[in-house]
Amino acid sequence: MTEQYRITKGRIVVAGQVARRREALKADYLLKYTGDFNIAVVEAKAESELAANGVQQAIQYAQMLGLSYAYSTNGHEIIEIDLTSGVESNLSQFPTPEHLWHRLNGKEPLDPDQTSHVLAPIYSAGSHEERYYQQIAINRTVEAIVRGQKRVLLVMATGTGKTPTAFQICWKLWSTKWNARNDPTRKPRILYLADRTVLVDDPKDKTFAPFGDARGKIERGNAIKSRELYFATYQAIAEDESRPGLYREYAPDFFDLIIVDECHRGSAREDSVWRDILEYFEPAYQLGLTATPVRRHDGDSYDYFGDPIYTYSLKQGIEDGFLAPYRVHRIVTHYDAVGYRPSQGELDRLGQAIPDGEYSTKDFERTIALRARTKAIAKHLTDFLKGHDRFAKTIVFCVDQEHAAEMRQELINLNSDLVKQHPNYVCRVTADEGDLGKGHLSDFQDLEKATPVILTTSQLLTTGVDAPTVKNVVLARIIGSIVEFKQIIGRGTRVREDYGKLFFNILDYTGTAVTMFADPDFDGEPLPPDEPGGGGDGEPSQVREERRKYYVDDGVVQVVAHVVYELDADGNQLRVIQYTDFTKEQVRRLYPSAEDLLADWSKPDKRTQIIEALRDRGIEFDELAKVAGKPDADPFDLMCHLAYGAPLRSRLERAQNLKKRQAEFFNQYGPTARMILEELLAKYEEVGASQFVIPDVLQVPPISEHGSIQEIASEFGGPVQLREAVAKLQEMLYVTEVG
Numbered sequence: 010m011t012e013q014y015r016i017t018k019g020r021i022v023v024a025g026q027v028a029r030r031r032e033a034l035k036a037d038y039l040l041k042y043t044g045d046f047n048i049a050v051v052e053a054k055a056e057s058e059l060a061a062n063g064v065q066q067a068i069q070y071a072q073m074l075g076l077s078y079a080y081s082t083n084g085h086e087i088i089e090i091d092l093t094s095g096v097e098s099n100l101s102q103f104p105t106p107e108h109l110w111h112r113l114n115g116k117e118p119l120d121p122d123q124t125s126h127v128l129a130p131i132y133s134a135g136s137h138e139e140r141y142y143q144q145i146a147i148n149r150t151v152e153a154i155v156r157g158q159k160r161v162l163l164v165m166a167t168g169t170g171k172t173p174t175a176f177q178i179c180w181k182l183w184s185t186k187w188n189a190r191n192d193p194t195r196k197p198r199i200l201y202l203a204d205r206t207v208l209v210d211d212p213k214d215k216t217f218a219p220f221g222d223a224r225g226k227i228e229r230g231n232a233i234k235s236r237e238l239y240f241a242t243y244q245a246i247a248e249d250e251s252r253p254g255l256y257r258e259y260a261p262d263f264f265d266l267i268i269v270d271e272c273h274r275g276s277a278r279e280d281s282v283w284r285d286i287l288e289y290f291e292p293a294y295q296l297g298l299t300a301t302p303v304r305r306h307d308g309d310s311y312d313y314f315g316d317p318i319y320t321y322s323l324k325q326g327i328e329d330g331f332l333a334p335y336r337v338h339r340i341v342t343h344y345d346a347v348g349y350r351p352s353q354g355e356l357d358r359l360g361q362a363i364p365d366g367e368y369s370t371k372d373f374e375r376t377i378a379l380r381a382r383t384k385a386i387a388k389h390l391t392d393f394l395k396g397h398d399r400f401a402k403t404i405v406f407c408v409d410q411e412h413a414a415e416m417r418q419e420l421i422n423l424n425s426d427l428v429k430q431h432p433n434y435v436c437r438v439t440a441d442e443g444d445l446g447k448g449h450l451s452d453f454q455d456l457e458k459a460t461p462v463i464l465t466t467s468q469l470l471t472t473g474v475d476a477p478t479v480k481n482v483v484l485a486r487i488i489g490s491i492v493e494f495k496q497i498i499g500r501g502t503r504v505r506e507d508y509g510k511l512f513f514n515i516l517d518y519t520g521t522a523v524t525m526f527a528d529p530d531f532d533g534e535p536l537p538p539d540e541p542g543g544g545g546d547g548e549p550s551q552v553r554e555e556r557r558k559y560y561v562d563d564g565v566v567q568v569v570a571h572v573v574y575e576l577d578a579d580g581n582q583l584r585v586i587q588y589t590d591f592t593k594e595q596v597r598r599l600y601p602s603a604e605d606l607l608a609d610w611s612k613p614d615k616r617t618q619i620i621e622a623l624r625d626r627g628i629e630f631d632e633l634a635k636v637a638g639k640p641d642a643d644p645f646d647l648m649c650h651l652a653y654g655a656p657l658r659s660r661l662e663r664a665q666n667l668k669k670r671q672a673e674f675f676n677q678y679g680p681t682a683r684m685i686l687e688e689l690l691a692k693y694e695e696v697g698a699s700q701f702v703i704p705d706v707l708q709v710p711p712i713s714e715h716g717s718i719q720e721i722a723s724e725f726g727g728p729v730q731l732r733e734a735v736a737k738l739q740e741m742l743y744v745t746e747v748g
Contacts, residue, residue, distance in 0.1 A: 020328030024629030028511035060086035167499025272297030374408035387419035545590035
């Protein structure tokens with residue numbers, strides 16, 4: 010068993026640029042049949058409580074963990090919840106592990122050979138432990154395969170560890186000699202297939218390194234057959250104009266298992282050349298991995314692999330705290346707002362006559378390249394970084410490689426002060442850069458290298474790039490596909506607390522994000538907002554469309570709007586909202602009136618609960634005061650002003666009013682005690698109500714100059730009387746009206 014098993018990390022909530030985590034979900038006890046096979050969860054209540062009080066929580070944890078059995082106990086009573094039958098029972102003692110396993114296995118029995126594969130240990134690397142959803146995915150996939158399911162689909166959001174999950178699936182099957190084919194010494198042959206070199210090389214060289222010499226890569230026309238774990242791109246083995254297809258040099262049943270990474274692309278379509286590879290190896294078990302499965306009329310992930318046996322979504326990853334939340338910035342340039350129309354007879358940079366017409370965002374950099382617009386976007390992005398963090402890793406998605414080159418140049422010139430010190434501060438990474446671009450990308454991904462900071466790209470970095478410290482995802486082109494959009498957003502969802510990466514920004518210059526977040530197939534939700542304003546081997550395989558482009562270098566373009574979006578209260582659609590409006594909404598949800606708020610706020614213990622409740626909703630008072638431009642306001646007054654339209658008072662006004670109207674309160678104490686209370690009030694004027702924490706505030710000047718904590722307490726008649734005096738001071742501070 011595991012005691013105090015941490016299920017989630019705790020959702021990340023953000024106020025302004027400050028991030029904190031909510032409390033993680035923890036199961037009191039996780040029961041395991043073997044070291045890697047969880048079988049039940051136990052919620053333990055105090056002896057003074059009823060065991061029934063823990064039933065709902067036990068069920069919640071069991072459902073999250075994919076378990077069939079849950080228990081709630083107070084040490085005397087034991088309640089068992091069997092989620093397979095829906096029956097709850099009162100037990101005198103817990104079942105043994107063997108009894109519980111036989112009950113579970115009796116539902117759909119595994120034979121002894123199948124059981125050996127399902128219960129096989131995963132590869133253990135020190136103290137690392139798979140997350141709960143990874144354990145579910147591993148065990149369900151192995152069980153499906155040993156039961157004979159030939160096509161399996163796993164859907165896991167970008168950044169949640171598809172590759173490590175695939176590694177552990179392979180390890181369990183490989184180490185237990187699954188599919189031995191009547192040869193007890195034979196280990197299965199596995200092919201890891203993807204459509205980009207980086208999606209093959211990274212897993213082979215890093216995640217799958219424990220397989221050692223069992224690994225081999227199929228490349229350069231060499232059909233190696235001496236290994237057990239093979240890695241290949243479709244391009245390396247597919248048929249093309251110059252060769253019949255390297256994959257045909259392998260027998261159709263050569264591989265036992267094929268893992269298809271990013272299976273929503275290429276091979277999913279019925280008419281795809283790459284689909285021929287999967288159909289040729291029809292005897293093999295095939296596992297599809299994707300963050301974004303596709304449904305379409307010409308064949309899709311579901312048609313080929315079937316419905317997913319497990320799904321872990323972006324929304325769930327954010328809710329659990331394993332993925333970073335995001336804030337959406339919608340920025341509009343003048344040309345995007347009103348369009349662009351050339352003057353009569355205008356010629357472009359190349360002397361081409363620009364056809365008359367109204368050009369809009371969808372045409373920019375595709376039909377007509379407007380250098381002034383690129384300059385405006387680069388300037389706005391530079392100002393944004395200057396206002397936040399100039400070394401925050403940033404990816405800018407441009408329309409094409411040419412656009413990416415122009416964007417790089419503009420960003421270079423706008424950041425020349427940093428480029429002087431860091432020549433690779435901004436780099437373009439597209440197919441044209443080849444190995445040089447791969448080197449820049451590698452440095453960008455390296456946690457210990459400060460540069461490159463900004464990468465401009467078009468298609469190359471939409472997927473398969475593990476750069477966990479990316480803080481800004483910039484959309485300078487329209488993204489027409491929900492699948493591609495989710496892949497792009499996935500560049501920012503990884504969390505690295507040790508490097509200060511807990512959330513990220515989406516800077517949208519094209520309107521893509523607003524459109525895509527409205528799509529019912531998108532399942533992530535953005536953060537509460539800041540105040541608006543202020544500062545492989547190539548691209549994915551696709552047919553390149555020949556088109557004429559016109560180049561306009563003149564003109565001046567301004568950014569005319571910068572707003573921040575969040576989901577509405579029902580989570581259905583994005584809307585524009587200011588941080589102050591968001592606070593108003595959240596406060597009124599907690600307290601319908603100022604009187605209700607005052608009743609709790611004046612009590613120190615209740616005040617702490619209110620502060621925590623608002624923090625969980627992404628509201629920090631320091632940030633709120635800064636955004637509202639009222640740094641001297643008491644948080645209570647600021648909330649009442651925003652939520653109920655009450656007059657806004659400063660902390661100084663409240664403190665002076667208290668001393669004037671409640672003089673008798675101070676006069677009941679001796680000179681030293683009275684001075685201590687006045688010094689507490691002065692600290693409140695300077696910093697706020699956080700200074701009323703006893704005994705901490707007694708240990709800092711000027712209060713500490715009155716003696717030790719015990720000596721200070723003695724001035725009030727003892728510790729209890731001291732706390733009562735400070736509590737009364739706070740109560741009167743808020744009950745006393747200013748006027």
